[in-house]
Every structure is written in structure tokens, then in C-alpha cells.
Amino acid sequence: CEMEISRDKEVKRVIAQHPCYSKEAQHKFGRIHLAVAPKCNIQCNYCDRKFDCVNESRPGVTSEVLSPEDALEKTRQVLSEYPFIKVVGVAGPGDPLANDETFETLELIKNEFPDVTLCLSTNGLVLPERMSDILRTGVTTLTVTMNAIDPEIEAQLISHVSYKGKVYKGIEAAEILIKNQLEGIRLAVEADLVVKVNTVLVPGINDEHIIEVAKKINDLGVYIMNVMPLICQAKFADREAPSPAECKAVQDACAPYVQQMRHCRQCRSDAYGLIGKDLSQMSEERRNVIKL
Ligand code: SF4
Numbered sequence: 001c002e003m004e005i006s007r008d009k010e011v012k013r014v015i016a017q018h019p020c021y022s023k024e025a026q027h028k029f030g031r032i033h034l035a036v037a038p039k040c041n042i043q044c045n046y047c048d049r050k051f052d053c054v055n056e057s058r059p060g061v062t063s064e065v066l067s068p069e070d071a072l073e074k075t076r077q078v079l080s081e082y083p084f085i086k087v088v089g090v091a092g093p094g095d096p097l098a099n100d101e102t103f104e105t106l107e108l109i110k111n112e113f114p115d116v117t118l119c120l121s122t123n124g125l126v127l128p129e130r131m132s133d134i135l136r137t138g139v140t141t142l143t144v145t146m147n148a149i150d151p152e153i154e155a156q157l158i159s160h161v162s163y164k165g166k167v168y169k170g171i172e173a174a175e176i177l178i179k180n181q182l183e184g185i186r187l188a189v190e191a192d193l194v195v196k197v198n199t200v201l202v203p204g205i206n207d208e209h210i211i212e213v214a215k216k217i218n219d220l221g222v223y224i225m226n227v228m229p230l231i232c233q234a235k236f237a238d239r240e241a242p243s244p245a246e247c248k249a250v251q252d253a254c255a256p257y258v259q260q261m262r263h264c265r266q267c268r269s270d271a272y273g274l275i276g277k278d279l280s281q282m283s284e285e286r287r288n289v290i291k292l
């Protein structure tokens with residue numbers, strides 16, 4: 001029917017202009033991350049919470065948290081100067097869905113810039129219950145970090161989840177997280193969101209299991225998968241990071257099941273510009289053009 005055709009066209013346009021969903025788009029179109037979400041509801045063993053969420057951004061970096069109003073003002077300034085930025089997203093510094101400010105910000109952006117693509121990343125713990133907020137604010141691209149579908153494996157990657165006022169540990173925590181991630185991804189695909197799954201490759205824990213994640217998310221209709229190397233810090237400070245060859249081998253093994261993103265640059269949660277050429281990391285002088 002006509003509605004489906006126009007929806008298909010819209011999805012194609014969104015993908016073609018999203019630097020993380022399309023390899024070709026990365027050199028032409030940019031994104032801005034608004035660091036409005038400081039709180040997190042889980043504890044990953046590779047995350048030092050003094051810094052940005054490692055699941056979607058560069059570790060060891062502390063982005064300055066903005067209020068929704070300041071984030072809108074920053075967006076105004078950045079978009080007026082860099083019209084090639086077509087995607088506005090919230091990726092931290094904590095879990096975007098654990099912060100109401102994420103949705104306040106997205107509302108403000110949508111009202112003033114109805115044509116930009118709104119993007120979110122999350123660990124997925126509260127994805128099912130936040131789905132109505134996500135749809136109401138007009139988000140179209142969503143990233144869920146999912147490192148395992150087997151609770152025994154996931155339990156080695158997180159130390160706790162904090163869910164509905166209670167703290168869970170071990171296998172119980174892993175079961176809740178995985179169940180909600182899978183249910184959330186299912187609902188997101190059903191609602192026509194374009195879904196990316198980030199998976200952190202942790203040698204010795206999930207390296208041989210990631211292919212099972214790839215098969216599962218293919219069944220669920222996920223558009224693209226981003227296998228990211230572990231950066232050793234926090235509880236995992238003494239582990240060994242995977243080599244680029246190990247990462248590539250896992251990506252190659254998963255590729256028959258789900259398209260692989262191979263150009264992720266593990267950006268900051270306040271990054272803007274083209275990926276790999278972040279304006280937020282440019283010289284002071286240049287950055288002063290943008291006041292926030
Ligand atoms: Fe850290 Fe992100 Fe994991 Fe939260 S979801 S513990 S911020 S890596």
C-alpha cells in the first residue's frame with residue numbers, strides 16, 4: 001500500500017544520511033551527540049563510571065553534561081554552521097533511557113528541527129517500558145548494546161542491574177537485562193525503527209558467542225551490527241583487548257547473518273561533525289565559534 005511505500009522511502013533516506021548506518025554517508029553527513037544523560041541503571045565490568053558510557057562512546061573521556069535547554073541552544077548553533085549534520089542523538093554519558101532529560105531534549109529538538117533524524121543509544125534495560133516515549137518523540141534510529149544472549153555469559157560482563165527500585169546481581173541480573181533487550185528490540189523493529197546492535201568483544205568471555213547474538217538479532221530484524229573492541233578498564237583493566245584482526249574475524253563470522261558496521265570510531269558523547277573528524281576535538285580557537 002502507499003503508506004508502506006512512503007515509509008520505505010523515508011527509511012532509505014534516513015539510512016542514506018546516517019553516518020553510522022551507511023558507510024557512504026560517513027564522509028558526507030554528520031551527527032551531533034547531546035550529552036544530557038548522566039545516570040546509568042546497570043554496571044558493566046568494563047565501565048569506569050567517571051567517564052562516558054563505553055557502550056556507545058569513547059572511554060576515558062568525560063563529556064560535560066548539558067541541560068535540555070543548553071542542548072537545544074548548542075544544536076541551534078551547530079546546525080546553523082554545519083548544515084551537513086542530519087542526525088541529532090543522545091548517547092550518554094550514562095544510559096539515555098535512564099534520564100528523563102533525554103526525552104525533554106528530543107521534544108525540544110523535534111519541535112524546532114522537524115527534519116533531522118533523532119537517534120538514541122541504550123543498554124536496553126528499560127527499552128520496553130520507554131518505547132512509548134521513544135515513539136512519541138519521533139526517534140527513528142536506535143542502538144542497543146547487547147553483548148550476549150546467554151545469561152551465564154552476560155553475568156560475567158556486568159556486576160549488577162538496577163531495575164524497578166531493586167538491585168539484581170549475577171545470573172538474575174543478566175536474565176532481566178537480556179529479556180528486556182530482546183523484547184525491546186522486537187518492539188522497536190515492529191514500530192519501524194531502524195535498529196543497530198553494538199556488541200563489545202571481550203576475548204575469553206563472549207568471543208565465540210557473538211555469532212549467536214548475530215543469528216538472534218537477524219531473526220529479530222536488526223538492520224546492522226557493530227562489533228566493538230573491549231577497552232580494558234575498571235574491573236577489566238587487566239584483561240587483554242582484542243586485536244584488529246580478532247575483531248575482523250568476529251565481524252566476518254557474523255556478516256552472513258547481519259550486516260556489519262566496520263567504521264565505528266567510538267565517539268564521545270558530546271561529539272559533533274563527521275565521524276572520525278570530530279569538531280568537538282578541534283582547536284580551541286575553532287571551537288570557540290560554538291559557544292557551548
Ligand atoms: Fe557504563 Fe554504559 Fe555500561 Fe552504563 S551502560 S555501565 S554507562 S558502559
Ligand code: SF4
Pocket residue numbers: 019020031056057226263264265266267275
Ligand atoms: Fe557512530 Fe560509532 Fe560514533 Fe556511535 S560511536 S556515533 S556508532 S561512529
